[in-house]
Amino acid sequence: MMDSANSINRDTCKACGLCAEVCPMKIMTKDASEGISFRPDRLPLCIKCGQCMAICPTQSFVVNGLSYSKDFFELPDPLSSADMFFNMIATRRAIRNFKDKPVPKALLEKIVQAITFAPPGFTPIKTEITVIQNTEVIRKALPYMIRVYDELLEAMNNPLARFFIRQKVGPAKYKTLKNHVVPLMKSRLPELKLGKEDTITRNAPAMILFHADRNAENHETDIHIALTYGFLAAHALGLGGSAMDLIPPAVQNNQELKRMLSIPVGNHVVASMILGYPKYRYQRGIKRELKSVLWI
Ligand SMILES: Cc1cc2nc3c(=O)[nH]c(=O)nc-3n(C[C@H](O)[C@H](O)[C@H](O)COP(=O)(O)O)c2cc1C
Structure with missing residues (x-):
């Protein structure tokens, strides 16, 4: 929640009104004579999503607690990004067969970075992750x-x-x-x-566990979106991965595993993603239809 210490630099604000347009809580209003102003009754509704600052052309709007230099970055050139995006999602597969090759930490860090871009329902972010880069730990688990x-x-x-x-x-x-x-x-x-197959961790060289305080609001939805960003990022980086719903309940229900995988006490393990270099290359994509698409 934002307190009343939010501010507008009146010297630079052009009163374009974009901040008011994008604010999900409609906290700002644009007035022809007064420019941008706040609705005091709505200020406590601010979720610090940062959209007003992300859109402000003159960096005039500041949400209390956020800073242009620390919390924002310059956008890359969006040219042809639509084609790149659709190619990427069309070629992604759930990967369950991996090369016997460790995943470099630099790539895991990129995946973590991608996960931080996942939109939360509202801030503060509840999602916590544990990156298991040591394959031995997975085999031991x-x-x-x-x-x-x-x-x-x-x-x-x-x-x-x-x-x-x-x-x-x-x-x-x-x-x-x-x-x-x-x-x-x-x-x-x-x-x-008998150790003849591994249907649970699929002999993956790396794994990410997604967890949150078990009482945190909206954490399961936030985590599933974060997980999706994670496996899309893995694919974009030439890795493969899959969500694995068999792993979280196993960790959740075993204290030894929770300790081994450093899950904080009181946290709910919601999702997991196995990761590695894909062993096989798919020759074609898979077409799927939604159960229904209704146009109104
Ligand atoms: C939330 C979620 C949980 C999943 N859990 C498992 C799992 O426990 N074991 C598994 O083999 N695959 C799991 N998958 C992978 C799906 O089975 C896979 O996405 C599906 O077969 C479609 O294949 P595709 O991802 O290649 O399109 C999971 C996927 C999602 C999104």
Whole structure:
């Protein structure tokens, strides 16, 4: 929330009104005689999104707590960026087969940078990430994840335990557990336990965990958007990755894993992304249709 210490430099402000146009809370108004002014009743609604400062042609508008030099950057030339963007999303795939090659830290840093560009529902940002660049840590974590799924299968065989699981995760997640996770794990756990395959971490050389304070507002939605930025960035950098929904609940439900992966106490692990150099090259894209597109 912004206090009343926001400011407009009246000497440089041209009263173009762009700040008022883009402000999501419509905190500013443009008046022909007075220029830009604030609605005092709306000032406390400011989410410090920075849009007013990002659009101001003369850097006249300052939100309390934000600075032009620290919190903003010059935009790159947008020429042909539409083609680049569509080529990029059309060629992305969920990558689950990786070369036995570590991911350089510089590329992981670029992915982290891309994740910081993901739009939050509102500030302050709640998303926290843990970048696991040490492949050994992932290999060490896998047996613990296998154990969590072993215990889950056992629990799902017990009607009372099933009832409590349903209460804990809610009907939608319970449906995913029952219809997808349990059948998958029933078929894969024997091979996983024998070390013959890795359906959970896919032998990925690197991994990013996305988590947030479990009580933080809007954190799951923010994290899924951040995750999407992450795997698009990985693809743009010549890496491959995939979201992995099997990993977060395993980490969430095992204290040893939470410690091993440095998840702060009280944080909810929402999403994960495995990362590495793709082993195979896809020859064609996959066409998909949305369930419905309605034009009104
Ligand atoms: C939120 C989310 C969770 C996912 N979890 C898993 C997972 O646990 N295991 C897996 O193999 N793939 C997982 N995926 C990858 C999807 O299965 C994949 O995106 C889908 O098959 C479509 O393939 P494409 O990404 O190549 O278009 C996940 C994807 C998303 C977006």
